[in-house]
Amino acid sequence: MAIAALSFSCSPKEGDRSKEIPISKPQLELTGDLMTPEILWSMGRVSDIQLSPDKKTVLYGVSYYSITQNKGNRELYLVDMEGKHRRQLTATAVSESAAQWSADGKRIYYLSTVSGSSQLWQMLPDGRKPKKLTSVEGGIDAFRFSPDGKKLLYVAQVKYGKRAVDYYPDLDKTTGRIIDDLMYKHWDEWVETIPHPFVADFSSKGLSNVRDLLQDEPFESPMKPWGGIEQLAWSPDGKIVAYTCRKKTGVEYSRSTDSDIYFCFLEENFRTENITAELPGYDTNPVFSPCGGSLAFCSMSRDGYESDKNRLMVYELSTGKMKDLTADFDQEANSVVWADDAKSLYFVSCWHGRVHIYQAFTDGSPIRQITGGDYDFADVHVAGEYLVGLRHSLSQANEIIRIDPQSGEMLDLSRENKEIYDQLSLGRVEERWVKTTDNKEMLVWVVYPPHFDSSKKYPALLYCQGGPQSPVSQFWSFRWNLQLMAANGYIVVAPNRRGLPGFGQEWLEQISGDYGGQNMKDYLSAIDALSAEPFVDRDRLGCVGASYGGFSVYWLAGNHEKRFKAFISHSGIFNLEQQYLETEEMWFADWDLGGPYWERDNKTAQLSYANSPHRFVDKWDTPILCIHGEKDYRILASQGMAAFNAAILRGIPAELLVFPDENHWISKPQNAILWQRRFFAWLDKYLK
Secondary structure, eight states: OOEEOOOBOOOTTOOOOTTSOOOOOOOOOOSSSSOOHHHHTTSOEEEEEEEOTTSSEEEEEEEEEETTTTEEEEEEEEEETTSOOEEEOOOOSSOOEEEEEOTTSSOEEEEEOTTSSOEEEEEOTTSOSOEEOOOBTTOOSEEEEOTTSSEEEEEEEEEESOOHHHHOTTOTTOOOOOOOSSOOBOSSOBOSEEEEEEEEEEETTEEEEEEETTTTOOOOSSOTTTOOGGGEEEOTTSSEEEEEEOOOOHHHHHHOOOOEEEEEEGGGTTEEEESOTTOOSOEEEEEEOTTSSEEEEEEOSSTTOTTSOOEEEEEETTTOOEEETTTTOSSOOEEEEEOTTSSEEEEEEEETTEEEEEEEETTOOOOEEOOOSSOEEOOOEEETTEEEEEEEETTEEEEEEEEOTTTOOEEESOOTTHHHHTTOOOOOEEEEEEEOTTSOEEEEEEEOOTTOOTTSOEEEEEEEOOTTTOOOSSOOOSSSOHHHHHHTTOEEEEEOOTTOSSSOHHHHHTTTTOTTTHHHHHHHHHHHHHHTSTTEEEEEEEEEEETHHHHHHHHHHTTSTTOOSEEEEESOOOOHHHHHHHOSOHHHHHHHHOSOTTOTTOHHHHHHHHTOGGGGGGGOOSOEEEEEETTOSSSOHHHHHHHHHHHHHTTOOEEEEEETTOOSSOOSHHHHHHHHHHHHHHHHHHHO
16 A cells, blocks of 8 residues: 655646636526425525634625536625624635634635635635635645644645556556455545645745644545544644544455544654544544643444444543543534533534534533524534524525524524525425334424415325434425425425434434334334325325435335335435445444345344345336436445336336436536426326
């Protein structure tokens, strides 16, 4: 294995994109009051809250897309804590990202590709005088300044492994990959580079004394595929960098989730210490307390189980003692931040289909829920006497919300899409509790069509969630949008079946090793309860889902006892034996399926493979649409093609929608519009 840092140099060959015309916020006057895919893609997408040092101003980004141009760009905005003054700072055809304030509040730093690669820039807080600060070869992925602003911690890609040209220099145009070990791919990429954290001295002249904290180590930090700058942290005195890393490669890497938090002591010749060596599961996202005496981080207790409970741990630097603040809290903790007095921490957690803000106390006092209502909070930030967070729901995309931590009172600061919502009629969202086959209560969200009339009969859709351990909370999606489904005249039934967080660990963990079991019964319990209503036409029921939800669709296609008249599966698992050896994260397949299919004495594994959807194709009797992206390396497109072929060979009406340039998701505007049009054309054909 070979590994080498990419070099650092000024590059005069970078392409200047500053003259391109940016995509801006559209001014829409709708001709009707119902949601359409085109309206959905006209909405601004708010993200990445950053508070000014005086806590009076919020810096954030908004992404805009053009269906005609088939692309988008992201701009930076400011808003005050009263939500009265919003100001756009940037207007370029590229995306400004990862923005943050200087310690004195006199500058804003951000990443931009306007010069051709992702580099660090700065501007004044009013958007004037943008200036490029770095020319790191290969670009910068993410960054954080030291508290005194004199050092820069940044993430950049380094070469991983050997390419074919390294073996055969004369074959400089070959596209072949020579692979001799796991893990060689992630969700949508071949692993040819990995992220490393770098520390450099920073001045007006640029970067100097650059140091790779993982020099000559073939490990990732942040960890692929989802890790970002939240997996790295500066101590308040700037002497320690905490980083998250799973120091494994090959088969060991593919089977383990045992990551750790490391301290790198900059003034001790970059000495490294593993502070979580005794903890066997995921340890991630370190956050130093304001005084630097403690470190909070998230931790899972079991190696190989990526959906284990995320505990909120606090580590005392002086003693090395650790404490689990969520030991008696049957929920997970995410997006952790310290209170200013370091006596408590705030985090977000899912419970009963809603994600809210909670407060945990270092003295062991009971955890307190701060926010309520039919919302999800994506994160939380401390803003003096207030909290600030991104909030969404089944009826609204992300907006920036100010929260009073004592009363829970909320104020919408960004109001990015208010003009669009004011012209739309959205469907009513109802919370229902349905009895399951094992006599438990299950939360089911029901979304009704706009202008719902209870005297009429409507077709209904069973929505099957992916994950499989992803919550059916008050989520907002720009593709799997339940309000858009309702706007097309469907009652949407979205169950929180077995295997979802927010109902305790027992409910969450039941699905592992039981893919074709109780959670499928839960789905049928939900649709049966709603189809018994006089306003639901039980002869016009559809079933849709993606990823594990796509698996659910394929499984139900052979086990639905003629309930449904149409199925749609996106990126679904059709053949579990095929999936076990095609997916890249073996810890996931080993834990959820119980192990490989060749272990004949492994009862859990054999039960899983006996319930593979492809084994029930002989019972298929209902039209099915199969959708897949060919850059999906998590669930390969061959799964969707195999399901489509099986349906056609059985004489079942079927359609295959394949995107050569999309991954597990559909991200390009015109592809997404095509996806929506075929989605509803298929449902309308068989359910209307």
